[in-house]
Amino acid sequence: MCRHLGYVGTPVPVGDMLTRGPHSLRTQAWAPREMRGGGTINADGFGVAWWGPDAASVTRYRNADPIWTDPAVDEVLPQLTSHAVLGSVRSATVGMPLERSACAPFLWDRWAFSHNGVVPRWRSVLTAVLSDLDVAATRAGMTRRYETSHLLEAEALTDSAALWVLLSRLLDPEPPAGLAETPGTALRLLVTGVLHHAPDARVNLLLGDGRRLWATTCYHSLYALIGDEFAVLASEPYDDDARWQLLPDRSLVHAEPGGLSIDNLELGRSTATESLPR
16 A cells, blocks of 8 residues: 655754665665555655644645655755654555655654555544544533544545544644544544454554654554664564564554553554563
8 A cells, every 4th residue: 555654863864764785765666565455656746844842833845746756855854853753655545646746755834754555445434433433522521523524624535634634633732622632632533433344454554753652553564673762563574673563463663762652553452561661
């Protein structure tokens, strides 16, 4: 389907995170090793987001052309430096548009988001998920805010863009209070809601706020590389560092420099956990 990567840590050139290692994200665009159940290359565009020094603002660059055709990857992006980067290369699902607006990362406020996978029958499935959220909000005594019309706000007519509409609603801290107290809770609500209506959905989601990373694993691969001063989550390792670890399927992941937390996505119980720094 797609490949994505998130980094937080000491400042790095933005472009380097797309080309780092013998199996970089750019290389994965034409020679992926772990594409499961859809596509053979990721040639339908790419994007990268990076944060300012205070992590209060995020900027992105996207192109609907294959990443290996864009000279900016070698000539411009390496001149930009950031302590947090989120990149993605796209393999479009058949029937979805090939356009710049359909390329991750998707942005809102300080957040950046990418989706590796597919939601079958996404229009009806995500409409049903919105309805479920609305019912839950009503039962909690909240003002109704999860409405089908919100899906019209999606940047593109794709499952990924529509997923981002739902997730950004859950992340919104403004009153009335949302259903999710943390980014991890928001991801869990969204993914379990999708799987309830579409058990065959593939929803590897990657979320960053410039300081930390969150992700879900559902069918597709995801690896973590954690050091004292950095954290990386990636669909595939970009080098042969022995510290890369394959994360278990159906997991909710939280990563930051020095630590990694892995919880069972559906049951809410810990399956494997390493303490995060406080």
